[in-house]
Amino acid sequence: MSVREAELHLIEHGREVPHLGEQYETIEQQNDAYTIGMWAFIVQEVLFFGGLFAGYAVYRFKYLYEFVAAHHTLSVVFGALNTFVLLVSSYTMARAVRAAMRQQHKEQFKYLLWTIFFASIFMVNKYFEYSAKYHHQLIPNQSYSAEEVIHHNHLKVENGMVDLGARKVSLEEFTGRTKLFFSFYFIMTGLHGLHVLVGIIVLAILAVRAYSDYIRKIPHADYMPVEMVGLYWHFVDIVWIFLFPLLYLMGGQ
């Protein structure tokens, strides 16, 4: 018998809170343990992304002009649109959690689907963004070329030197340093995108569960899985809240 079947069995036999583990005194204690465990996971995720942010900050400071030039090739419109989409998805997620807490499984199902929908829009946008970068040879591999960065910023190249206004660097150095920017860009947004994909899968599993609870008219389903995935989803939103200004917006003078 699966955990789920065991839960349903207990519900049929009239136990009020079938999902209370035997190691807990009360459901509040169990829920608190869930929350703290999830936060412990999120904290290590914060530090995981934090290391990348620290690396990006160090190199942006070191190669400011090159990084700013490379940053100008990113589309603020796409970045802002994706921020908008993720913020709305956080709202629909919060509504799904609220519905789960109130045992409104149809509403819970509906808002989980909306969250998956907005998450998918985010991924589609990212696909178009990545394709454009591929088209402009801005993927940091052997075929990388800084030509698009130079062209986009109307930089002058004379005798193999790139004129950055404040200083000149050799084309070789300029290529290497802008390539470093795109390495950070693809690793950071790529890892974030991977988190969005994982989120979509987990949300889909929750949606199936919500629908099953709705069909079976379960009066006391455990809402904590939805609350926990909600924490994860909002965390993914927060990472983007920092990625957007740091990568897309900060084009210093």
Next chain:
Amino acid sequence: MATHHHEEHTHAQPVSFYAKTLWVLMALLVVTVWAGFLKLPDWLGITVALTIAVTKATIVIMNFMHVRFSSKLAWLFAGAGFFWLIIMFAFAFADYASRHWEPVQGW
């Protein structure tokens, strides 16, 4: 929905609470994009962008992630992450910022 059974205590808030949170986040998004187009000096641009980002993140953590309503232990766990993050940033930046001081005379 009429419920006669024992209600489990939850952090569920009125819909307006989540809607208002979303509107504030959207307003901050507009402000940060607008500030990005202002062509501010680099240090000021970073300060404005990061201040808005930290504000947005705090709102998400407090309202959407329900930390506002969570136990003291949950506060401690959530706070600890950002405390360690600050330590990591401070030590990493202090390292890179002080590298050109070497070699120090007399050491």
